[in-house]
Structures are given as C-alpha cells and as structure tokens.
Amino acid sequence: MANDVKIKSTDLKVFYHDFQALYEINMEIKENNVTALIGPSGCGKSTFLRSINRLNELIEGTSTKGQIYIDEIPLYDKDIDPVNLRKNVGMVFQQPSVFPMSIYDNVAYGPRIHGVKDKAILDEIVEKSLKAANLWNEVKDRIKSPATGMSGGQRQRLVMARVLAVEPQVILMDEPASALDPISTAKLEELISELKNSYTIVIVTHNMQQAARVSDYTGFFLNGALVEFNRTDELFVNPRDKRTEDYITGRFG
Amino acid sequence: MKATNRLEKIINLCFWLSASVIAGIFIIIIGYIAVKGFSVVNLDFIFTAPTRAGKEGGISTTIIGTVYLTAVALLFAVPLGVSTAIYLEEYARRKSRFARLVNLTAETLAGIPSIIFGLFGFVFFVIFLNLGWSILSGGMTLAIMILPTITRTAQEAILNVPHEYRENSLALGASKWQTISKITIPSAAPGIITGIILSIGRVVGETAAIILTAGSSLGMPLSLSDPVRTMAVHLYILALEGISLERAFGTAFVIVILIIIINYMAHLSLRRLSHLSS
C-alpha cells in the first residue's frame, strides 16, 4: 500500500463573510487510508471537508485562503475547474438523498454526465458500483423501480454506489452514518474498510467509537483549529494535547 | 376524526354545507351552459365553418384559431418564462433588488385587466411592428399576459426542489447546467405544468386582448400572419351582438369540454411525473 501523501493542506483559512471558520490548517492525508475528523459541532471539521472538493463555494460569501494540494496539484489555482475536481473527489452527505429517478438512473447519473453513452458500459458500471456498495443482491431484480422506495441504510449505500460509479480517487464522507440505524451503520463501516485500499477516504463523524473502528489517522478540530493529528490508536490511547484528552474522554463537547 | 360531542357535529355539518354550496354553484353554472348550449352542439357544429356571421354553420375555424393562438402564446411564454425563472432562481443573486423588482411587477401584471394588454398589443405589435391583426400579434400579446404566471409558478416550483439534490449532483462533478437540466427542472416539472395549465385556461377564456390584436375574422387561419377568431371571441360576438345566444352557449359548452380534456391530460402527465419527486 503506497503510503505517500494524497491530500495536503497548507495554512488553509476559510471565512463565511467576516466569520473565520478555519485557522491555518496544515494536514497531510495519506493515500488509501481512512482519515477521521472529530470535534464538537461547529468546530470547522465539515468546513475543512467541504473545502477539499470546493463545495464551500456554493454558500454565498465564503472565501478561502492558503492552499490544498491533491497529488501536488493546487486545487485553488484559478485555472482549476471545480467541476472536474469534483469528478475525482466524491462526497457522501449526512442525509442520504437519492435523486427522484430509478435506482439504475441514480447510479448511471454520474457516468452519463461525464459523457458515457453506451448502454452496455453503463450496465456494467451500475452493476459493478452496486456490488462494490454491497447493495447489488438486495436490488438486482428491481433496478428500474424508483429509488425513493428504499430504507435509510439502502439509500446511503445507493449514494455510495453513485459516488463509486464516477471512479473518484478520494471519497469525502460528512457524518454518513448519523441518520442510520446500528445495523446499516455497521454495514457502512464494513464497506469503508473494504474500500480503504482502493480509495483515500476522509470521514467527519461525531461518533468517536466509529472513528476508532474505521480510521487509520484522526484529526481533532476545536473552534476552527486543528488541535492534534496523529495515528488513530496513538491519539485515542495517549493524546498529546489536554483538550483532545478532555474531548475523547467525554468531559466536554 | 369522529365528531364526538354535539358542537363538533354542528361544525362538521357547516363544513359539509359550505362544500355542497360550492359544488351546487358549480353544477348550476355548468348545467346552465349545457342546457342552453347542448341543443346546438353536434358533430357538424364542431367540424363545419361558421356561415352568415355565425348565425349558421359550426365553429370549426374558431376551434382551430384557439388552438393556433394558444400554441403560439405558449411557444413564446413557456421557454421565456421557464428560462427567466431558472435565471432568477439559480444564477441571479436572488436577494438582489433587481430580481425582487421583477417579481413585484410580474405579480402586478397578473392582476391587470386584459383590455390593457390588448391595447398595448394593438399599438406595439399590430401598428408599430406592422404585423397587423394576426396570430403572431395575438400570440405574442397573450404570451406577455401569461408570462408572469408561468414565471412565478416556475420559480415557486424550482424553490421547492430540495437543496440536497443540487448538492449531491454537484458533488458528483456535474456542472451547474447539468444539475439544472437533469435534476432541478425535472423535479420542478409538476409545478411548472400547473402554471402552464392555469395560463392555458386564461388564454382560452380571453376576449378583450384578442379582439384588438389577433382580430376577429371568421376565415380559416392559414399562416402566422392571418387574423383569427377564437371560440371565446366568437361566443362574445354572438352574445353581445345578439346574433344567436344558443350558439354562444354552444360554443361555451365546447370550451368547457376543451378545458376538461386539457386538465385531464395535464393531471395524467402530473401523475407520471409526481412519483419522480419523492
């Protein structure tokens, strides 16, 4: 497993109008590893996640200073096309929201907008992605039916399949399991650990046990600053910073 | 919700009463049109052209005139209206005063009597642009008349599309236009179609604006530059000039049937689309 750095942020600062959400974040995320971002709500972990695929720009009045590199390519250069960037950096949201189409169309949506027209190739990608998301067996006979009639857990895995269909290099997950029941959460975590050696995964979560279970590295955010970043077992067993220790032992936050 | 005590029963009765009054009003009016007009309506009333200024013959040219005029009005108003709605909701900074000003004027125009649109059409399209009394002048005047309704209903529909859809689509690397054309518009389609139905109803029932712009000539319209008489205008002239009240109500009866067909088709397409938006 190549352990070189996939994503690097240097002095990354993000502002919403005049409120500063992130202060000088410097972090290196290893390729084909799961990196968890934890911290109290409003600490800026989601903001950091959303600045990797520049989805922050959707919100009016946001501005970003500093830089993020993927494979040494600066994402905030003016000639980088955010559309192409997002093709390569998939994202899964907290609310598993499926498009109002059939299951097939949901998964085929990504490849279709990137120009894949041939039905045979589409069928293959859809089957491959649904299998990769451990959803194929449950839906293979009703693939053309509307996606709206699925359970929460199935929907989140459908969203995963949709992201995988675009063959990204990096997968960002913004509290993917917070709206799921325990069984679906377990399935999702198992899926994450399977995908680990093919993708670089960054996951934001409130659930520290989840962070401990699935991630190789963990970053602890507090009030917009990266307090500590280390291997997951290191950080949870002997945290260097007192504030990290207070947080993971549940004294506050 | 079973009405338990006496008060509840009385209230329940009032609700059923008010609904039956409304249904009653409706049945009286439609019944009145049917009774008055039914004797005149038969196949050749629909398929033969009017003769002797509508005293005799059918209303075929007016039915075709209505369809032509509605089509031209929609062909202008729907693309323009929907595009404006997309631009205002997706591209322009919605809070900009400019967009708010447009919304206010659009809403106001929806309440302006149609004779004023007719006069504007006459001065601008018929005279100034020298298009004369024609389907084109009439169609464009009606397009301006229904533009506010289509734009406003399209804006409401786009507003109601859940924000997650856009975010998920963009996160998959779709461009802004791909997200709009593949996700936002199809999900907003039911709302947009409702706006179009309302507009068709208004165009089919319109008289004052059409008389001044598309004219009221009984001939068969052959090209966009020919004048035309719609069913509502025909009904208006037959009644007001005292030519024949029965034929006027016969025409009204055909209009009611046309509206029933349009609404039925629209609800059909709505049902097909509605299971799309969860």
Add this chain to the structure above:
Amino acid sequence: MLSIKSKPVIILILLGAIMAAAFTVSGCGQQDAANSSEKTDGAKLAGTLTIAGSTSVQPFSEVLAEKFMDNHPGVQINVQGGGSSQGVAAVISGAADIGSSSRDLKPEELEENLIETKLALDGVAIAVHPSNPVTNLSMEDVKNIYLGNITNWSEVGGKDGVITVVSREAGSGTRGAFEDIVMDKQEIAKEVIIQNSNGAVRTTVAGDKNAIGYLSLAMIDNQIKSLDIDGVKSNVDNIKAGTYKISRPFLYLTKNQPEGLAKAYLDFVLSDEGQAIIVEEGAISPQ
C-alpha cells in the same frame, strides 16, 4: 418509468429563440397586411382586404364578405371588430383598408378627410317589454324619460311601475344617433343603466317588464316590442321616408378614393346583390 432527459429542456429553449428570430424576421419582411396587392384583370380578383371597426357593422360586413369571396375565390377578406374609433384609427394608420363606423364621424376624425361610403341605414328602435301596455311615445316623452324627468310608466299611460332606463355606453354609434335625434344634445341622466352592446340591451329589456331601451332595429325579435314614435311605426318604409326619424348610417371609410380590390368590394356592397343581403340581414338600403 420516465427516464429524465435534458434534451426536452434544451429543445424548449432553442424553440423560444427560433420563435424570437422568426418574429423579428417576419416583423420587417412582413408583407404589409394593408396593401391589397390585387390584380384587377377583369373578374378574376385576388389579394387580401381588411375591414375593421364598429361591432354593429361587423355582422353585416361578414355576410357581405362571405358572398364576395364566393364570387371571387382568389380574394381573402378579414373582418375585424373593436369599435368605430378603432376602425377609424385602423384605416388612418393603414392597418385596415376599409374602416367601418356606425356613427357619423367626430370633428377631429373629419380632419383626416376620409372618404365615406354609406352601405346601409339602421333604424334605432325604442324597445320595451312585450307585456308593457304602452305602444306609442312622443319624442318628448322619450327625451324626458332619459333625462330622468319622467320616472313612472303611469305618467305615460302605462301601468304603475318605476321605469328602468337602459342606455348604451358613451361613444357607441347607436347612442350617438339617439343623442343627436332624440336628446338634441342634452345629457342623458347619470343614474341610467348602461349596457355595452345591443345584445345586452335586448336581454336586459327582455328580462324587466318596467324597462325601456334603444337598440338597432335589426335586433327586434319576439323577446321585446318596438314602440311607435310620435305615432309613426318603426319600419323600413317610414325610416326610408324619414317619417321615423331615429336612425343612423353604417359607413365604410377609406383613406382616399377607393380603388382596386376595395373599390370592387364597395361596388359589390352598393350593387343590388349587396343591398339585398343587407336588407335580408335586417338593415335598410340607403337607395
């Protein structure tokens, strides 16, 4: 399952753009609807003719146009309504070849020195409900009713009942004639009921046994009864003879001496065949 395609949306947008282009192109290149490009070689006539104006004249123009188009298949005649002033404005602006009016022209309209062709005479009947015992009124009585001085049918030999006075809107041709001949320029009372067409006046009078109204003689049918004025019956002969004084002209107006297709149509209207149609439709031939 309707699979969502973005094509219809793009097609819709392009269609709008194409229509916009078509309108600009046809706007400039539009053959002038008014120039009745016609070939007048003998009987074979061709081209389009637009007649616009008074709503009272419109039914007559349509029947005349129908017959004229049967005689000359190459010709297309478009008859529009909109009111006498619209007709005058249309012929002045060139939007119409022939304007029609159901009233004499106003001073400012006369300045345009339009050529008038009187196609018919239309009597203005004073109508009451058929059950009204009154059969005759003097011109003076009618004037006083419309001035609001007489308010009860008993004052003019009828049964007791408040008179419902029905008039037409300011500027209508029928009202113009009524005001000139009966009211001799005095203002009709403001409390009077106004209806905006002959059809509406007829239906109002037909529904109210105490009503009195005036409308085109051609509109009289079994729903209402036309009164004699100063003992003179309201029929064609008396109007032609002038003994029944309330009538108004139906006029065709052209910007200058009619020629080509317009002349052919106007000649047809004044011909015996045309006049026969006018009489059959209920108006009176001016000859």
Add this chain to the structure above:
Amino acid sequence: MMEKLNTMVSTSSCSILAETQKRFKLSGEQFIEKILMLCAAISILAILLITLFIFSRGIPVILKTGLGNFLLNLEWAPTSGNFGIGAMFVGSLVVTFTALLWAVPLGLMTSIFMAEIAPPRIDKILGSLLELLAGIPSVVYGFFGLIVIVPFIREYLGGNGLSVLAGAIILGIMILPTIINISRDSIKAVPREYKEGSLALGATHYQTISRVLLPAARSGIITAIILGMGRAIGETMAVVMVTGNAAILPGNILSPVRTMTSNIVLEMGYATGDHQAALFATGTVLFILIVLLNFIANLASKAGRVNESN
C-alpha cells in the same frame, strides 16, 4: 473482494488532476448562462414595456386633472371633458369587498373541508371542478348573471336587479377557485408534525384546525385572499353586464354601480384623444392599487414564513 476493487480503480489511467488542467474550458456553461440571461432580459423587457405603456398614457392626464381631482371628483362626462373616476373608484372597492364578504368565508370553509375533512376522492373531484370553473370565459358568467341572477334580485329583493349585489355574486363565484385552491394547498403544506403534535395532546380535530393548522397556514391564506381580490378588481367582461354601469356612487347594495375596469371596457372601443388617455389613467390607478395589494400579500406571507420553520 480485493481484486474486483483494484480492477475498477485501474481503469482511471492518468493521474487525477492532469486531466483537469487539460480540458479546462467553461465555454459550454457560460454560453448557456448567457442564453438564460437573454431570455430573462427579454421577458423583463416585455414586462417593463407594458408597464411603461400604461404609465406613459395615463400619467399626463392624471397630472393635468390633478391626482386628487381625478380620484375624488365624482363627475365622469368624457364628451364634455371632465374626467373624475371617484364614483368608479368607490364602485370597484364596494363590489370587490362585497364579493369577498361572502366568497372568503365560504371559500375558507371549503378549503379546510377539502384539506382536512373530505375523503381524498371528494377532495380530488371538487378540486378539478374548481379548475374547470376557473377556465370558463367571463362572458359566460356575465350572461349567466344577466339572465338568472339579475331577474332573481329584481323579483325578490327589489331594484332593477342590475346592482352591486349582482356584481358581487358573480365576482365571488369567479374568485372562489383562486381562494380555495391556494388556501387548501397552504393548509396541506403545514408540516404533519404540527397536526400530530396537537392531536397527541388530546385536542379534537376542529381544535387542531383552528388553533394549529390555520395559524400555521395563515400566510398562504392571506396570499390567497389578496390574489383573489386582485383578480376581482381586474375582472371586466362579467361585471360589465350585471352591475348596470351607472356612473354614480352606489346608494345601497341594490343600486347600480360602475367599476373602474367596466369603465375602461365600456368606452375604450370608441374613446379618442383625452377620453382615451383618461381611460388609461384609470388603468394606471388600477396598476398602483394592485401593486399595493400584492405588496400587502407579500408582507403577510413573509410574516407567516418567519414563524413557520420551513
């Protein structure tokens, strides 16, 4: 499981971002945005063009006769040159408010009935009937009124039937679809949790409706009433036939009246010069009146939206 994943990964050959720099062209997107902006500009131009048209024809006369004089003077005699639309301004308001007086309560009761009480099938049938009612040309309502309602009023209530009441009945019928459909939709749009929360506290169905659903749908209902009022004031063809159009202040509900829109329709076909300009001025006054109404509607619906979390 492992090999399958790798095969999928290796299909994306070159390094992820090299591809980004190569095809960085936004022309497709910007082209579409330009077209949309063009369409928006055209429709906005059309809307402004007609607004300017109304004001350019109307304002000179208003300035000449003075707004106060124009609005308050009761004397409308175009041929002798004085243009006062006072009687008609009052006429419009009287007819419209009388129409709302009966149409709004009945409409609201029916919209609650359809949203909350009626079985779905009846709701759907009544809904499509109302859509039909909205599509019928107003000339038909006019003649229906002239032949049925006017004689009825004359017979049983006195006067000659052509009156404020006849106009109010016809207008009321015509705006019922607008009021009912929009109110019903806003009641139905109230989040289900509100209703369940109230019922869970043991409230009866009607207590829930009056204490929870209606307040929550308040903004939608106010918008429905204001839009209904706008439609009523703008209505022309039907009102002209049943109100008698006497240019006087209506003494009581049974006396004839002329509304502003009737005035325009009645005389526009024949008016020229100052007379026509005065009719346009009536249109301008209408425009301003409707702007005020819509402004109130927007304020009301915004106020409603503030306390309702959506």
